[in-house]
Amino acid sequence: MxxxxxxxxxxxxxxxxxxHLSSEEMALYEAVTAYVREEMNRAESLEEGRRRTVGFALTLLQRRLASSPLAIARSLERRRKRLEARLSEVRRGLVPGFPLLEEEDIEELEEFPTEELEGAPEVLDQATAARTAAELEAEIRTLKALEAQAKRLLGEEQxxxxxxxxxxxxxxxxxxxxxxxxxxxxxxxxxxxxxxxxxxxxxxxxxxxxxxxxxxxxxxxxxxxxxxxxxxxxxxxxxxxxxxxxxxxxxxxxxxxxxxxxxxxxxxxxxxxxxxxxxxxxxxxxxxxxxxxxxxxxxxxxxxxxxxxxxxxxxxxxxxxxxxxxxxxxxxxxxxxxxxxxxxxxxxxxxxxxxxxxxxxxxxxxxLAKEVLDPRRLSDLREEMERAEARRLQPHYLTSFFREALERLGGSVHPREAGRMEVTFVPPGRAGRGAPAVHPGDLPQGPGEPSRKAPGRLSGSRAPPLGRGAKGHAGGLGGVPGAGDGAGGRGGHGAPDRPCPGARGGRRPGARFPAPPLRGGEP
Missing domain, CATH: 3.40.50.300 (P-loop containing nucleotide triphosphate hydrolases)
Structure with missing residues (x-):
């Protein structure tokens, strides 16, 4: 919760x-299942490792039978071709083998399936209980008949x-x-x-x-x-x-x-x-x-x-x-x-x-987890999270604060692409020489809220420049904490640490300031 x-x-x-399978599908199912059962019974006389591997290969064939006509048709064809190649080797006097699977291998493959095994001919297509050329020939004849039956069913598309x-x-x-x-x-x-x-x-x-x-x-x-x-x-x-x-x-x-x-x-x-x-x-x-x-x-x-x-x-x-x-x-x-x-x-x-x-x-x-929160503790935690969310300083508050402050001082700013603004004019007023300083109480406290004018005469203290290496403080936003100076302080946004060419009392028209980032969750 x-x-x-x-x-x-x-x-x-x-x-x-x-x-329910159709009569044609049921006929193929019974024929393939009879082949699988017969080969499993023959595998009972094999040594344990070979018996286990043959049994697993046959169960994969049975699962492909239940999967789709294409899957069983291709499986029968691949197995028939592999056993034909094996028969050729036996006739030449060779005794071909195939990799054996341990019980742990089979359990792991059931838990974490890999298509590498499914497509591996040495396991699925060569694992057979046949020991002699005659037994291989008989199995190949059975596979040919099953393959033809499966391909007919596949062609019917029913x-x-x-x-x-x-x-x-x-x-x-x-x-x-x-x-x-x-x-x-x-x-x-x-x-x-x-x-x-x-x-x-x-x-x-x-x-x-x-x-x-x-x-x-x-x-x-x-x-x-x-x-x-x-x-x-x-x-x-x-x-x-x-x-x-x-x-x-x-x-x-x-x-x-x-x-x-x-x-x-x-x-x-x-x-x-x-x-x-x-x-x-x-x-x-x-x-x-x-x-x-x-x-x-x-x-x-x-x-x-x-x-x-x-x-x-x-x-x-x-x-x-x-x-x-x-x-x-x-x-x-x-x-x-x-x-x-x-x-x-x-x-x-x-x-x-x-x-x-x-x-x-x-x-x-x-x-189930043994440790749970009782409803009262859960309610208290939810209220604490809501209060923290309400107190968090959102990026749009910073944007609103900056725009209102600049416009109060006679400057102008216009929105550009998403998340950025263009400052077209910063007034050259200096604190204490005609341009009144702005007290934080004059500025809006949030989006859509009116400014609150502080009573009495406002002080004319100068604001520190924003950023490093400012050369003159040629007209900042007097008294506004965090506002940039007119000479090009960095302001945290990569602006150059030098006065703009031609600027005497303020920043040249057209200077651009990135707006505070509007990523959710950042102050």
């Missing part, structure tokens, strides 16, 4: 957008997931506002960028952020999204969105759902942060008729239910929900054994237990 009593963070609202996103873009809450779309894969980012540009009819309305961009290019694209009113959509991967402030938008769609729920929290944090003034909305797209989708849908529904009761605070502890049983393990189990009703029921119970209300309240209690 701020000192004025308003919330420090705006409200958060999350929505689950469940959709993507149910894309259709759901398009429907969201046409909704009243999103239409005409800036929106961020998060995906896990570069191929899907390219797919969305093309389809969104076609849908909007303005390619310049869509910008993308991904890990392959330089830091400077990312900064420029982020600035375009934030400042250019023509840019409506930002498509980003997790690798590009890490640590980026995107609060110029308050609407976000998770086109791909991460298998680590803490990344949902991190994504939401890109828009829900200090300084955000709008209610933040997040939509999660999930295929309800897939094995892993069923488990994720149950999680999202429970989160949405608890979020209504707890005011959206559940998103503060998403990363702690599955510390004992990682969500990734539950989704893999669903892929391998999800057709079994008993396995499905057990997975649902684990998800519901992770999002149990009592457990959430305990996690939230641990996440």
């Amino acid at each position: 701020r000192f004025d009593g308003t919330p420090l963070f705006p409200e958060r609202r999350a929505y689950t957008v469940a959709y 993507d149910r997931k894309w259709q759901e996103l398009r429907r969201l873009l046409e909704s009243d809450l999103i239409r005409g506002r800036k929106l961020i779309v998060f995906t896990e894969h570069r191929d899907t980012l390219e797919y969305l960028e093309k389809r969104l540009s076609t849908f909007l009819g303005r390619p310049e309305a869509v910008v993308s952020l991904h890990g392959g961009l330089s830091r400077e290019e990312r900064r420029l694209r982020q600035a375009r999204f934030a400042q250019d009113p023509k840019v409506a959509l930002l498509v980003a991967t997790d690798a590009a969105g890490e640590g980026v402030n995107l609060q110029q938008a308050h609407l976000m769609v998770n086109y791909d759902l991460p298998w680590n729920p803490s990344r949902l929290e991190q994504r939401f944090g890109r828009i829900h942060r200090i300084g955000q003034t709008e209610v933040c909305h997040m939509w999660n797209l999930v295929a309800a008729n897939t094995r892993e989708g069923e488990v994720y849908l149950r999680l999202l529904e429970k989160l949405e239910e608890q979020s209504r009761d707890l005011g959206g605070r559940v998103f503060d502890v998403l990363g702690q929900l599955f510390q004992d049983h990682p969500l990734r393990d539950l989704l893999i189990e669903a892929i391998r054994y999800g057709e079994d009703p008993e396995v499905r029921a057990r997975l649902f119970r684990k998800v519901e237990g992770a999002v149990d209300r009592k457990r959430l309240l305990a996690l939230l209690e641990g996440a």
Whole structure:
């Protein structure tokens, strides 16, 4: 909460957008999932390091299957080509290997995604359970059939997931506002960028952020999204969105759902942060008729239910929900054994237990700050801040003071560009010789306030020159503290320390003085 009593963070609202794959999409899903399950089963007989690496590569393939037709088609093609090259080496008597991942590597990659791994052929495309040339040939035949099926689906352009996103873009809450779309894969980012540009009819309305961009290019694209009113959509991967402030938008769609729920929290944090003034909305797209989708849908529904009761605070502890049983393990189990009703029921119970209300309240209690200000102390601090703000000398007071003083003495000043004035004439009057000194009481006390004439005869004391090295004090603003002398004192603004040419009793016409700086907060 701020000192004025308003919330420090705006409200958060999350929505689950469940959709069903078409019959053609479902056929591809079942075929690829069968391939993944078969290869995982074969990997069980491998040594631990190789089994772990093959399993992770296959889960990445399954996630690309759920991402977009382009992502799975390209993944199958790359994997097929890599295994063909591997088969050629095996036939020549070579025994090619591939880098192995440790469990810590996989956990780190789930927590801090990097596109370098996603695109690394030695991990995703070469990690196979095949040991012989015959096994490789069989796997390559399977990949060729899956690749052809995926490319047919891609050519039909009947993507149910894309259709759901398009429907969201046409909704009243999103239409005409800036929106961020998060995906896990570069191929899907390219797919969305093309389809969104076609849908909007303005390619310049869509910008993308991904890990392959330089830091400077990312900064420029982020600035375009934030400042250019023509840019409506930002498509980003997790690798590009890490640590980026995107609060110029308050609407976000998770086109791909991460298998680590803490990344949902991190994504939401890109828009829900200090300084955000709008209610933040997040939509999660999930295929309800897939094995892993069923488990994720149950999680999202429970989160949405608890979020209504707890005011959206559940998103503060998403990363702690599955510390004992990682969500990734539950989704893999669903892929391998999800057709079994008993396995499905057990997975649902684990998800519901992770999002149990009592457990959430305990996690939230641990996440809250222990030291808080009571309402009376908060009110006292707010009053002190208001009094300090009222007492602070503002730049416009100095500007008003200087102009009024100069005009009282017969001088003239005119505004120029923003923050600067031009002094066209400074009278040659000298204090005590015809030109009355000005007492501070004569001058205005603030913008728009009349001068207060001090009673009685005013003294004729001279004012010290403003700045260093003044040669003669040839006509300053008598009695006005801080006013400049007529011979060219610096005055803090870089004026020369010498008399102006031709000046006898005052500064020549046309001399320019910078006005006091008008930056907020400076005296």
